[in-house]
Amino acid sequence: MKNSTVALTLSLFPGLGFIYSGKVIRGLFYLFATSVPIILSFLLAITSQDGAFLAFSVIGVFFYIISFIDMVIQNTKQKAIFVENEKGEKSQEAERFYTILLSFIPGLGHFQLGMMNRGLTLLASFLGLGIMIIFVTTLTGREEFLVFLAAIPAIWVYGFFDAVQQFNKKSRGETLIDRSIFEDFETRREDGKKSKSIATFLSIFPGVGHLYLGLQRRGIQLMAAFLFSIYILDILRLGIFLFLIPIIWFYSFFDGLQKASRYGKEELEDTPVISNFINHQKWVGIGLLLLGLYYLVGNIFIPALSPILMDIINIDLYYWFNRYFQTTIVCVLLIGGGIKLLMGSKKRV
Known part of the structure; x- marks a missing residue:
């Protein structure tokens, strides 16, 4: 008699469980009844026929579920499953x-x-x-x-x-x-120590592994940088800077791995990624102020004034704002940053 556990595991791929159990015809039926609709749905998806794609996908999933349930029923019918040993267990x-x-x-x-x-x-x-x-x-x-x-x-x-x-x-x-x-x-922790395995796993999300190891300032900065970058790039539609997100993620992940590997061997210092943050509070405040003004203008003033200007001078202010204002901000920031770097390089020379 075939092993029911192996048959059930093989049934995750439709038909193989039945073929293993010796029921070749039933196994081939489920194999083709499941795989053919899924292949057709894939081909229809390429040709952008959404309705037919959905229909064939449902058929394939239906036969897959039926094949798995059928295998479970067949296994439960085997006498070996219900046989009790001498102790009645x-x-x-x-x-x-x-x-x-x-x-x-x-x-x-x-x-x-x-x-x-x-x-x-x-x-x-x-x-x-x-x-x-x-x-x-x-x-x-x-x-x-x-x-x-x-x-x-x-x-x-x-x-x-x-x-x-x-x-x-x-x-x-x-x-x-x-x-x-x-x-x-x-x-599993020894003497109250943190688990390196857990720290490594938590490092998948930027900053969480650092917080687990007690590196509060470093972890919060990395987490804030990751989430804030996603939020700002999405709001301002700055697709050109999307490469910053994987850079932040990889930096945080491998930094978390290094901190976890050094934990217990030496004392970890909670050094923030951006040191002397207090000295930069002025610029952070200016950035938050400008961001608040942007939301105020974009979500309140522009929608309120756009219909009025449309009636007076026949200009859709809301369209021009959404179409060009964000691009203008990016251009100004890039040009300003470039000028700043050029001026700094001249002073050093």
């Missing part, structure tokens, strides 16, 4: 199967193993993060927040393999400790 094969099956939803596999706290942490993180991101995106109308959905597959993969690891511990006779993921991280 479920067989190890049955528990392995149900643990892996339930682990496709983070946390449920841990519930099967009796680890309620650990499973609840994963389930709440998985569902809570997804719901919160969708809620914020819907509330603000900003699709940029959907980029944080990339964390959901990471939680899913971690939860799946953690459930398998916990089952392997149980099968070896080890005692399972029901504690949350966060408690597990805390217990």
